[in-house]
Amino acid sequence: MAAIEIPTVVFPNSSAQQRVPVVGMGSAPDFTCKKDTKEAIIEAVKQGYRHFDTAAAYGSEQALGEALKEAIHLGLVSRQDLFVTSKLWVTENHPHLAVSALRKSLKTLQLEYLDLYLIHWPLSSQPGKFSFPIEVEDLLPFDVKGVWEAMEECQKLGLTRAIGVSNFSVKKLQNLLSVATIRPVVNQVEMNLAWQQKKLREFCKENGIVITAFSPLRKGASRGPNEVMENDILKKIAEAHGKSIAQVCLRWLYEQGVTFVPKSYDKGRMNQNLQIFDWSLTQEDHHKIDQIYQSRLISGPTKPQLSDLWDDQI
Ligand SMILES: NC(=O)c1ccc[n+]([C@@H]2O[C@H](COP(=O)([O-])OP(=O)(O)OC[C@H]3O[C@@H](n4cnc5c(N)ncnc54)[C@H](OP(=O)(O)O)[C@@H]3O)[C@@H](O)[C@H]2O)c1
DSSP, X not given: OOOOOOOEEEXXXXXXXOEEESBEEOOOOOTTOOSOHHHHHHHHHHHTOOEEEOOGGGTOHHHHXXXXXXXXXXXXXXXXXXXXXXXXXXXXXXXXXXXXXXXXXXXXXXOSOBSEEEEOSSOEEOXXXXXXXXXXXXXXXXXXXXXXXHHHHHHHTTSBSOEEEESOOHHHHHHHHHHOSSOOOEEEEEOBTTBOOHHHHHHHHHTTOXXXXXXXXXXXXXXXXXXXXXXXXXXXXXXXHTOOHHHHHHHHHHHTTOEEOOOOOSHHHHHHTXXXXXXXXXXXXXXXXXXXOOOOSOOXXXXXXXXXXXXXXX
């Protein structure tokens, strides 16, 4: 199987004209998946994946780092062709802890620098007290200005090429932009055909922020039938194009100009998720897709859920 060349997008907010491959490989834990991360990542590199998404909280940094090291050693890829993202967890989402958290991630990944470092959630919790979901009583005020200054420091120190955020609403982005010296290049958020994020997409486009869609398949089949993988409209569109529903989901994201990080550790499905660049959806398909009922899948990482996390953004 020949490696596929994946298109890239430029970060408008990066003075270095940095580029990111539109499709990346996710690596969040999924207890229904029995496949080995290291083996899957090496296979992904062979197939053409260059963009890899991890986080301190996922527990996948070590295996991802080992896989990338081996892929480089085998001559499959060079470091400069890779795009590696990791994220600052809430326990270290404090001005005095962000730089050391990134150094720790780099050590685990066995990398000298990241391509992108993200604030994982606009939340801060008790340092050293990891829990998932996060206990609401462990939350502390989130000092966005102070943490962003530390993120900027991470970039100035050369520990990461770019910085961004994840799970930020329009209001939270506006607040961040009002204090940022270096503007965020990415906001990584849930985005899929049943949560299309129209308002957030418009705001991000106007402000040069690239969206990275997580759960682009709404978690695929790993949590049983879901609103996109079992959707009758999408089934018909997929049949008409001779594609799978997953490919229709990813092609739609590509046509919105966003980047996305589906996760599959299955050789066939990781390849299928790259076969989306040589065909397109019709205007009529887009019209039908616009009618899909919208609801958020991931309402937040806390227990109980926070009522104001998304600032009433629909
Ligand atoms: N920033 C954040 O807060 C945040 C939150 C959630 C996720 N993420 C990131 O986004 C990544 C992806 O999100 P996700 O894992 O929640 O959801 P997803 O990519 O929408 O779905 C993953 C599931 O879909 C299945 N799948 C993949 N390709 C498929 C295909 N072509 N056909 C049918 N099923 C397919 C996979 O199973 P198989 O492996 O069996 O193919 C897996 O169970 C994560 O791994 C993580 O890196 C970030």
